[in-house]
Amino acid sequence: MSLLRSASVVGFFTLLSRILGFVRDVLTAAVLGAGWVNDAFVVAQRFPNLFRSLFAEGAFSAAFVPLFSKAHAVEGPEAARRFAMTAQVLLASVLLVFSIAVVIWMPLLMGGVAAGFQDDATKFAFTIELARITFPYLLFMGLCALYAGVLTAMGRFAAPAAAPILLNIMLIGALVAAHIADVDQATTGRFLAWALVVSGGLQLLWMIAAAKRAKILLPFRFYGITPRVKQFFALTVPGAMSAGVTQINVLVGTIIATHQASAASYLYYADRLYQLPLGVVGIAVGMVLLPALSQRFAHNDDVGARMALNRAVEFAMFLTLPCAVALYVVPLEIIVPLFERGAFDRTASYETARALSFFAMGLPAYVLIKVLTPAYFAREDTKTPLIYASCSVATNIIGSLILFPLIGHVGIAMATALAAWVNVSLLIWTLKRRGDFGLDADSKVRLVRMALSCVGLMAMALLVSSMLAKHFDAGGLPSVISIAVLVVLSGGVYLVLTISLKAITPQQILGALRRRG
Secondary structure (H helix, E strand, C coil), rough: CHHHHHHHHHHHHHHHHHHHHHHHHHHHHHHCCCHHHHHHHHHHHHHHHHHHHHHHHHHHHHHHHHHHHHHHHHHCCHHHHHHHHHHHHHHHHHHHHHHHHHHHHHHHHHHHCCHHHHCCHHHHHHHHHHHHHCCCCHHHHHHHHHHHHHHCCCCCHHHHHHHHHHEEEHHHHHHHHHHHCCCHHHHHHHHHHHHHHHHHHHHHHHHHHHHHHHHCCCCCCCCCCHHHHHHHHHHHHHHHHHCHHHHHHHHHHHHHHCCCCCCCHHHHHHHHHHHHHHHHHHHHHHHHHHHHHHHHHHHHHHHHHHHHHHHHHHHHHHHHHHHHHHCCCCCCHHHHHHHHCCCHHHHHHHHHHHHHHHHHHHHHHHHHHHHHHHHHHHCCCCCHHHHHHHHHHHHHHHHHHHHHHHHCCHHHHHHHHHHHHHHHHHHHHHHHHHHHCCCHHHHHHHHHHHHHHHHHHHHHHHHHHHHHHHHHHCCCHHHHHHHHHHHHHHHHHHHHHHHHHHHHCHHHHHHCCCCCC
């Protein structure tokens, strides 16, 4: 399966998951708004999701997929399978012990993560309660990451990409159940926390079933600490921070935001919007690129690896640039129809839109980090991305501490975007110096043409938002129809311009949309 076609498979299921995620967020905004219960749930669920991104998905994928691919290519399927089974036992053991320790010490840890909540004893205690409920989600997702690594290394991307759909279904179900039962907001928060954990178990069962269908089921067996297992741990530790730098930066922002009422909720809803293109494009391309590059490097095909990386950058920017422009130019017009109802009022819409516009400025960088980092991991280099991730985190912390007292939560979004650009600039610089990346003349021309096409999109978005301003402001069905018109017309202009300027061809688009497997 081609890189773009594989990415389209992942992107399709990720898009479906994110659509359901928007339904979930719309319901959450209507029920909980940007109040203290939602603040507590945002911080509580951020905790296991951070460690999931670091140790389960980020570090594990960064270390496991290249080693599994090499074992499969050099020593055969059985050697790769034994390595996977040993890694499974070790991963499950570490995550189980870690989860128990975190649940026990949660009050102490939450004192650092949600320091701003300690002035409100009820809010702080409730956040600890929800965090203790949700943290075992990490164990389930760690094992899901192992099966996802095996499946993607074998070229099977559909099941791992579709698994998060179950999470959104469960959370939507919890919100509906809370509405039917007519419970208070705190009980609704508990419903959401338990639904998160249950969804982790369901996702693991889904992944096991997919592996069984592919005849690569992994029983719990330990084959000893081999040199490859030692290498796996050596790569995992630095891979943790480098693969999860975006989540680290988001957590840093959340910690600082706890010192402003409702700021954590504003940042959360803005984060959910820019995570849509990040998930559909960046994570999708990164997921299929890592095994593709690992296989090419294992066979010393450096030229093929560079070509694959170039095509991945082009494809990612073709989809990301228009999203970034739209989120920056008309954030309020997007926020109002999606979230403004029930407990989510106009003030919440306005403050969320302000954060979203600055997150949008960093969106291309967030996506490029996901696309370029696999080039390091495929070379079994997790230390260099770690160093650059540390620079990014330092930039984010310093920027947030400087800007937050001046402009509140918007300063956190601004600092996060700046940190992403610092990270991606360093990644590009080193890849070019090593000879693993360099845009050819055709790629540069296509990217410039995509940027020019975005100017047309921006003009159309501003025109539509101006002509339909009163309908956007009305909320409800008129604003929903208005945003649909804005998306169709602006997206249509961008597509026509990119094809007319030959930034991309209809054949490339159709080829990516022909999904297999």
